[in-house]
Amino acid sequence: MRDAIAAFLLGFPALFSIVNPISGAFIFREVTAHRSPADRALLARQVATYSLVVMMLALWAGSYVLAFFGVSLAALRVAGGLVVALSGWDLLNNPQKREDRKQEQAASSKITEDIALFPLTIPFTTGPGTMAVAVALGAGHPRLFPGAAWFFLGMTAAAAALALTVWITYRSADRVDRFMGPTGSRTITRLAAFLLLCVGVQILITGVEDVLAPLLAPR
Numbered sequence: 001m002r003d004a005i006a007a008f009l010l011g012f013p014a015l016f017s018i019v020n021p022i023s024g025a026f027i028f029r030e031v032t033a034h035r036s037p038a039d040r041a042l043l044a045r046q047v048a049t050y051s052l053v054v055m056m057l058a059l060w061a062g063s064y065v066l067a068f069f070g071v072s073l074a075a076l077r078v079a080g081g082l083v084v085a086l087s088g089w090d091l092l093n094n095p096q097k098r099e100d101r102k103q104e105q106a107a108s109s110k111i112t113e114d115i116a117l118f119p120l121t122i123p124f125t126t127g128p129g130t131m132a133v134a135v136a137l138g139a140g141h142p143r144l145f146p147g148a149a150w151f152f153l154g155m156t157a158a159a160a161a162l163a164l165t166v167w168i169t170y171r172s173a174d175r176v177d178r179f180m181g182p183t184g185s186r187t188i189t190r191l192a193a194f195l196l197l198c199v200g201v202q203i204l205i206t207g208v209e210d211v212l213a214p215l216l217a218p219r
Contacts, residue, residue, distance in 0.1 A: 003150035003151055004151070004157070007150070007151045007152075007153070007155050007158070008155070008157050008161075010137065010140070010154075010199065011059075011137050011159070012158040013192075013195045014084065014195070015133060015159065016162055016195075017091075017195045017196035018091075019051070019126060019162060020189055021165050021170070022176060022185055023189050024125055024166070024170070025169040025170055025176040026185060028170045028173050029173035029174060043115070043116050043170070044167050048163045048167035048170070049163070051163050052159055054121065054122065054130070054131065055130065055159040059138040059152070060138065062135030062139075066135070073139060073210065074210035074211045075207070076136070076207070077136070077139050077207030079207075080132065080139050080203055080207070081203035081204025081205070082204060083132045083200070084132070084196060085197055085201050087129050087132070087200070088193050088197030089193075091189065091192075091193035091196065092190060092197060133196075134159075136200075138152075138155065
C-alpha cells in the first residue's frame with residue numbers, strides 16, 4: 001500500500017504538470033464558446049474519458065512495447081527522465097509558447113462537430129508530451145510482481161484523479177476563468193513546470209543508478 005501511495009504522489013504531480021488542466025480550461029472555454037452548456041458538459045466528460053484511456057495505455061504498455069524492441073529499462077529511464085526534465089525546463093522558461101501552440105491546434109476545431117477525441121484530447125489535452133511523461137513514469141515500475149502491482153495501482157489512481165480534474169475544470173471553464181484569470185493561470189503553470197522538472201531529474205537519477213550499478217559493483 002505504501003508503494004501505491006508513493007507511486008500516486010510521483011505520478012499525479014508529473015501528469016498534472018504536463019497536462020495542466022487549469023490552463024487547458026481557458027482554451028477549452030474559447031474553443032467551445034459557441035456551443036450550448038449541455039454540449040460543453042458532454043465534451044468535457046468525453047475528453048476526460050479519452051484522456052484517461054490515453055494515459056493508461058502509455059503508463060501500462062509504453063515501457064513494455066519499448067522493451068519488446070530491445071530498449072532496456074535503464075535506457076528508458078534515462079531517456080524518459082531527460083524528456084520529462086527538458087519539457088519541464090521549457091515550460092518553466094517559456095510557458096506561453098506551449099499554450100500558444102495549443103491555441104493554434106485547437107483553433108481549427110471550432111467549425112468541426114466531433115472534436116472530443118481530436119483535437120481536444122489528442123493533441124490538445126494529452127498530446128505527445130503527456131504520452132512521453134506517462135511512458136517515463138511507467139518505466140519506473142519495480143521488477144518484482146508484488147511491488148509492480150502496487151506501483152501500477154498508484155499510477156492508475158493518479159491517471160484517474162487527473163482525468164477527474166480535467167472533467168471538473170473543463171466543465172467549469174467559465175468559473176475557472178473568473179476565479180483564476182490569466183495571472184493565476186501563469187502562476188499555476190510555472191509551479192507545475194518546476195514540479196515536472198524535479199520529477200524528470202528524479203527519473204533520470206534512477207536510470208543513471210541502474211546503468212552505473214553493475215559497473216561499480218565489487219567483483
